[in-house]
Amino acid sequence: MKKLPLIQLFLIIALGISILANFLLLNREEQEVDPKQVQLLEYYEIKRNADSLMLSGEYSKALERYQEANSLRPATFSSYVDSMTIALSNDLHDHIALGDRLSNHLKKYQGKENILAKDTLKKKQMISHLELQWDSLLIKHNHHLQLLEEAEGKIAKLELNLHQANKSVLMKTFKNQDGVEVKYIGHTINDQAEGYGYAIFDKKGFYEGHWAHNKRNGKGTYYWANGDIYKGEYVDGKRSGIGTYHFSSGEKYIGGWKNDLRDGEGKIIDAKGKEVASGTWVKDELQKDKTKKKK
Structure with missing residues (x-):
């Protein structure tokens, strides 16, 4: 049994x-x-x-x-029950001691688990932050690529324009409507001075400004060999419109012009900057004299 x-x-x-x-x-x-x-x-x-x-x-x-x-x-x-109780008590003490050890191990494990959980959370947060930074850098990179492509397109267009402009900028010699030899360098269309350019007139004067059909048209500046300077408007190669004529003596005329002659309202300023005459001009003649007497 x-x-x-x-x-x-x-x-x-x-x-x-x-x-x-x-x-x-x-x-x-x-x-x-x-x-x-x-x-x-x-x-x-x-x-x-x-x-x-x-x-x-x-x-x-x-x-x-x-x-x-x-x-x-x-x-x-009964002494038998006493011995059983004592044995059981000892077993209980052993169980309690074992339970305490297990509890301590559990606390240590939980502590390590908490540390591991915190470390894992930090790593996850770091990974999320890096992913956001990567996405931001990728967006910026794509934007820079787009800007670069646009810039390359603009550069190619400018190079084409420059190439075409170089073809249209020529040095040539021709005679104007007065028979004066003109040596020209600048923009041309159909082999004629057109646009902005520079020219020497029969080795006696120099012009820089706008042209049309081999003639000075628009705004420009002409320099004479004697030191006189005209800065103003031209029509068909003639001073016409509003312009200023600087005399080598220091005086200057400011006013209207027509066919290379003073025409319209204008005034004369002396070398000291004082106005000495003003009025209406016709074919280079002052019609109504408003000459100011010197004090």
Whole structure:
């Protein structure tokens, strides 16, 4: 016949004791109150509570209750049960010690787990930040590529325009409507001076400004060999419109012109900057003299 394990034997004994205690509790009112019996009932009650705590796994509380029960244990209690109780108490101490060690290991593990979780969170946050930076750099890179492509397109267009402009800028010699030899360099269309250019007139004067059909047209400046300068408007190679004629003496005329002659409203300023004459000019003659007398 197989022997029952120690723990099962103890539980059977505890169960029997609990049944006996219940029986005694039910009948104690009908019997005379005996202090020893009361002590015994209290002992069984505490033992039963300790058994319940042990079965539910609450070893620390069960040990406390067992110790409390031992303090009330009757002197006639079986020595066999005493030895079982002592053995069980020792087992409980071992279980509690083991539970404490497991609890400490669990706390250490939880601490390491918390540290690992924090470190993992930081790494995830860092990865998210780097991903955002990468996306931002990628957007900027694509934008710069677009700007670069646009710039390359503009450069190609400018190179084409410059190439065409170089073809249209020529140096040529021709005679104007007055038969004067003109050596010209500048923009041309259909082999004629057109646009902006420079010219020497029969080695006696120099012009820079706008041209049309080999003639000075638009704004320009003419320099004579004697030091006189005209800066103003031209029409078909003639001074026409508004212009200023600077004499080499320092005086200047500011006003209207027509066919290379002063025509329209104008005035003369002396070398000191003082106005000395003004009025209406016709074919280079002042019609209404407003000459100011010198003080």
